[in-house]
Every structure is written in C-alpha cells, then in structure tokens.
Amino acid sequence: MTTPVRRSLRRRCLAGAAFVLSFAAMPALAQSFDCAKAATPAEKTVCASAGLRSADEQMAQTYADLLGYSAPGDRDSVLKAQTAWLTQRDKACADKAKADVCAAAYDRRTEEMAESLRTAQKRIGAIVAGIPKDPKGAAAALARYEGAAAKAWLVYLYHSGTVAVPDRQGEVRRLVAEVIDTGLPKNDPYLLEEIRNLGDVAGGPAENMLMFLRHVLSLTDLEAPCFLFTKHGQPAFEAFGPFWGSTRDATPEVCHDVKSVYDLPEWKKLATHLDPAIAPALDERGSIRIGYERQFMIDALQASLVPSTLLEAPHSAEARKMAETRTKAAAAFHAWKDFDLWPEAQVKAAKAALPSAIAATSKLYREKFGLAANIADQAARAAGDRFIASRLALLMPDD
Template identity: 35%
Template sequence: MANMGPSFRLSPASAALALVTAVLMTGTVGTARAEPSFDCKAAATPVEKAICADPKLADADREIADAYKTLQDLSGTADRERLRTEQRAWLAQRNQCAAAPSPGTCLGPVLDARRTALSESVPKAVAALTSIIDGIAADPAGAAKRLAEIRGGLGKGWNAYLLRFSPSPDRTRAEALLREAIAGIDDSYARETASGVDLATDDGFLTALRVVSDDVEMAWPCSVMEKRGAAAWKAMEPLYGSSRDNFGAYPSCPDDNALLASPDWKAVDDLFAPMLEAASNRTGTIRFAAYRQMGIDRMKSAVDPRLFVADAPELATLVKDTAGWSNPRWIAPGWGDRLRKAVDAAVTAWTPQIAARYGMAKPEARRAAEAVAAQGLSGSVGLITDNLELQKDTRLPDWLRGNWSWSGGGSEDTPFTGPAGKARIDETSICVGSECGGYDVAGQGEDAPFDPKEVPKDVKPAPNAARQAVSLAPVSAGGSLTIVPLAGGNLLVTGTAKPVVLKREGK
C-alpha cells in the first residue's frame, strides 16, 4: 500500500490498546491458556509434553502450524511438496530435543527459528500469487493454469475471478467457487461480511474477493483496478465502520500523482485540518471507515480521475453549503471565500492535466476535475458535520474565561491533574503551565450532563448553575468536562473521577 500518512493507519500503541481491549471484553484475562496445534490430552512423547507444559512453546507450535497451513494454501504443487519435505526435516530436528536434559529448553530456539522462517515466507508467497494475478491480463490461460494448482481460498477466489470475467464467463461456477473461498475465511466477522454481499453484481463479487484477499493481507495489483474500473474501486471502500477498515490492504497502485494529494489540493486540506482533528477525536472507531474512504479516493484520483464523474456529489452545491459554515470557534472571517478560491484553483490546475492525459476536451476534463474535488471535499465535510456544530457559536463562554487556581488535589482525567496549580481559560483552550488543550462547548443547560449530587457539600452552586452549566469536548486527546458556576464566581469541574473546584484569580 502507498503511504497514506499516520492518520490512515493505527500506531503500534493503538493496535496494542485495541488488542488489550478485545481481551478485556472477552473476559479472558488471567484465564486463557495457550493451546498448541495438537490435543494435549493425547500428548505422548517428551517433546509433546514439554510443549504442552510451556505456554510460550504452545503458542510457537500453534503459530508454526498456522503459518505452514497458510503457505500450503498459497503454494503451487511443486512448492507444496518442497514445504512438506522441509517440514518433515524440521520435525525430525525438533524431535531430537526429546534426548536433551531439558526438552523445553532445547525446544525454544528450534521452534522460534521455524516460526520465523515460515512467517517470513508468507509475504513472499502472497507476492508470488499477486504476480500471477498481475499477469492475468497478458496471459489469462497461463495464469489460470498456475492458479489451478493453488488449493487455498485465495486460489479459489482468483480462479472464480477468471471464470467471472473471462471472454466466455461461467457466472454460476464462478459464484460457487467464490463461496467456497468465503467459507474458508478464518475470521468469522469477515466471513459473514463476504457472505452477505450480492455475488451477482460485479462490485459485490469483487467485494467478496477483496475480503478473501484481506484474509492473507494481499494487496491487489493495480492492473486489476485498471481492468475492472469502478466496480473494483467500490470493492475497496470501507466495509465495517470500525477499526477493521484500517487493516484491509490497499491496491498496489502508485499515488505519487494523486490529485487529492497534490500541492493544488493542500490549501483545501489545510482549511479543514483543525476541524478534522476534533471530529476524528469525537467519532470513535468509525473514523477509520472515513480514513479508508479518503485513502481510496486519493489513490483513485491518481489512477483514473474520470471514475469520479458518475458518483461524486455536485461541487457547486457542496462548496456553497460548506462556505456557509459560521461557527466562530472553527470558522475565521473570510474562511468561506478562501475555500471557494482554493477549490477553484485546484480544479483549474487539474483540468489541463486531465485533458492532456486522456485527450479530452476542456469542458469534459473540467467536469472530471470538479468530480474529484467534490469527492475529496465530501470525505472531510461528512466527518466534520457528523461531529461538530458548524453554525452555532461553541466558543467557551465569558464566565469561564480567565485565570484560575485549584488546591486540595486534582483529577487525573482533567487538565487539572496536580494536587494544586494554576490554569488559564480562553475562548478555545484550557492551559496549565505551557500545556494547552483545545475545547469547545458540546452542550449547555439541559444538554450538559450535570448531576447536582456531584457537588461537594462545602461548595454552593450559583443560582443559575443548572442553566449555565456547560459540557466541554476536547479537540484532541482527553475526556469531556462539565463545568458548573459556583456562588462567589468560582467553578466546579464535574463529570470526572473527582470534582475539582477552580478559584478565580482574575481575568
């Protein structure tokens, strides 16, 4: 996949957090036991017993078996036989550990080496299969012969592709073979997703094939995208509405010349950047679906911008509506005019490029350029409008602004973490020392989650506290806060693990 930037992929820390969360949700912490590839109740040899006695060895054994099966499923006849020969030789080496003083100590490096060798071979096998698929257009008969030797789901899936899109298609056999490939997907949720699409349509068929390909992280060669066009790009769009969309492989298409990644479009992206950051922070894991769509649109704008014409929204209306945003928390004076000019400049710059590339008349090329711009806009606009208020003023109210202090202990889930400290609040930020975090008003009065029971006994809310209370949403990391005015001009921060009283130090 071409590099989509950090916004489009999970960081290692985020991936680890997702894994920990999944474990917690399944309730397996402290109770899960590693299982090898065989039944430990039937373990008879010293090697098998040593593997069953050590969770790390059991994990390694299972991973070796899984990688071996994956390679068998990805390989042609000759490579499968070679793998079997290698595996038998390795098993003989492994079993020699039975004679060691400590079979478990002997097995560790032996299993680690085999696991590494097999796991490093899987991407190579996927690449070899991708090369076969890339050759379909030039030599369909040769590709069919080689794919027929591959017995796993990916081989079945791409054989189904050949049957579906050959000059003399056999749609019935193609769909039956693809269903066999779908049935072999390990991930049950992905399997259900692929089973639920309509294989009778080109985009449904290709979507199911994409899920089969994702099972082994196979990126489609760009030749498939170019050959199948709109249906193939549709198949690459988000499927899950969650972080799962972050892990599906992108096509192996160069995006160096992507219109939506060009300097001409950067001025548009820059106008949305602060709002996109805030919207992304508030939307949960569905944001990964939006990122996926943006990434696919970007790549498609490099491969064939003409494909946007059929489905893109109408640019003039989209620009007009977006330029009408007025919330001063996000929209500075003149923002709408800058947006109009930036979009028009990009479309004007792209038009001659598209015309020259495809030999198109200028009006037709401009329609394609406008369609690309409309789709590029719609991704950002959709994520922002779903999560931010763009018309009503959401700046922090006057009674919050000023210098404040707290003592007697802070709360870890607020900016006021220390036992005591000073803070400054302005119309958009809460600053403690040199650290500032952006906020805006997410709700006020009835729309702010204020529970009077959270008010400590030694403080008194202002007479209009319930009506004035505001809920503040962070722009980037952090949790929401509810702030309530107190009698005497002080503030109470609630909705957190521990309420914090802020005393006014001055404007």
C-alpha cells in the same frame, strides 16, 4: 462509514486448535494438535502455556498459508522442512521448565515460514500482474495453487468472462465453496458472515464478485492491482473502499503506481487550511480512522486513475449512503459556521483556494485523459467534492 465497526483483524489470522484443511494435497501437519489429546512431553509443554498454544496456532496457520501459496513442485520441500522441524520441536519442548527454549523454537520456525510465505505471495502477485496481457496463461498458473487467494482470482477471471470455461457459474460456485469451506480461518466469524452475505457470487453482479475478491485478499499481503479499477470502474472503487470501519480496512492495499491528482500544488495549498482541523478529529476516532483514511486513498485513486467515474451513480446501497453523506458535507462546507471546530480564517482560506484546485484539475483531465471541457469541469468539481466532503465529514455530527 455506515457498516458497523467490527473487531480488528490481525494481518495473519490465527486458526486455533480446531483449524482443519481438507485439501487433498495438504497433509495433517497443517493443523494444530488438540490439547485435550496431548500425549508427548512436547505437546504437554505447549498445552501448559497460553503463550505456547498461541505460538503453535500461529505456526500452524503460517504453515497452512505457505502450502496454499506454494506451487506443486515446492510443497514436498515445505512438508519435509516441517517434518524436520517437528522433530526439533519435540526435543526443544520436552522439558516444561524450559518453556523459553520452546518459544524461541516456535518463533524461529514461524519467522522462517513467514519469509517464505512473503516470497511465495510475490510469485502469486507476479502471476496476477500478468492477467491483462495473458489472462489464460495466468488462469492456468493460478489453477496450480490450492490457496484461497489463487482461487479468488480464478473466481474473478471466470465470473468476469476474462477467461472462458465450461459451466462458468458451476465452476465459480465450486471455487467459492472451497474458499469458504477450507481456505479461510474458522475463528473469524465476521469475515465468514460477510462473505456468505454476498449470496450466490456466481449468479450475482460484478460488485459481489469484487467484494468477494476484496475479502479474500484482505487476509494476504497481495494488493488490488490497477487494472481492476481501470476495467471495472465504479464497482471496483466501491468494493475496495472502506467497509469495516476499523483496522480491517488497512487491507488489502491498492495499486500504488498512480500519481495522485491531490498532489498538485493547488490541492496541497488547500490542505494546509483544512488538515489542522481534521488531524485532531482523526485522532479521536481511534482505529476507526483507518476507515476514513481508506476513503481518502480511494478518492485519490479514483480521481487520479479513472476520473470520469466520479460522475457515475453509485451502485451499492452503502455507496449511495456515502454519496448522500458527501452531498451534505459539501453543502456544509459552503455554509460553515462552526468556527470552534474549524476557525473562520482557515475556512475562508480554504474556500478561496478551492477554485484554483478545481481549475488545475480540469486542465489535467483535458490534457492527460482527453476529457471534453464540460466533462473535465464536472469531474474536477466532483474531485473537489470528494476531497472536501470525506474530510469534513469528520467534523460533522453523526447521523
């Protein structure tokens, strides 16, 4: 993980009192009120408690997210429900001495909206799943939504040329600007900084567009579907790999409908000789371990879904650095001498188990993917390097 460790990102970022949406279709109720201007008894109760202020901000962000994920026909009902709740809130929170009653009201409303949000996100996910079969239909459906994730998927469809639109770059720039200006939480400067660091997404390479999509999806419960990886190969695996070196790397999730090549018995046997040394090293990394585990997951996905891409050269500077680290770790495996970290008996057993794992993988690549024998052998060895190197890097000193 060569990118500096960042602060952890909460799954549902809180927007803060200054959170503002400029979507014309979204009412002012989407923003948390300013405590400097608190006027009603309920507002004064909320502003007198840090816990209630936090609850109000979280509720406001969840409400804004729910509107963004709601189809036009559903937004009026969301607005009416929120208006009705605010009336209830004003009664529940009028008495400062009953702050617990006020807090319970916020908790119930936020959980109700969170459940609706999960349902709404599933609808977006279903639209996205239909992209390979009907990209134009998916684009038309996504265009009905105001949320950042729908716009990010439109950026993907237009930038990749999957759906043709007049003035493609202009349309992509408009969507990216709307996501940055109105679709992301303003109290997350790190994420905004990294998205801005991508530069002109519309005129940039596919890698930047995919990274933009990855960053936006990281704020949702949506996953990166398998077709992203089968279509875009190495750039997609790089974009959705470890980036932050912290708990941020837990999202977005990636496609699960793939049986891992590392579940072969031969790899399982090798893991029994390596995992006992790796487990303590992972624990010592704290939250950084999530970045390492993300790399394990991406390596398994790449080796199992599009194994030929294991032989491609890295695209990004970060990926090239990671490839250099893997090369060093693979070499260290064959010359391992630090038996205090990894006992000699386990090292020898792992080395003895590796050829069988590579042979079984090569056979799978020939039979399932139709790779020529020499390519299958090379890809299988590359899969072995990934498996060994990403784990052994935990035992090696940082550069």
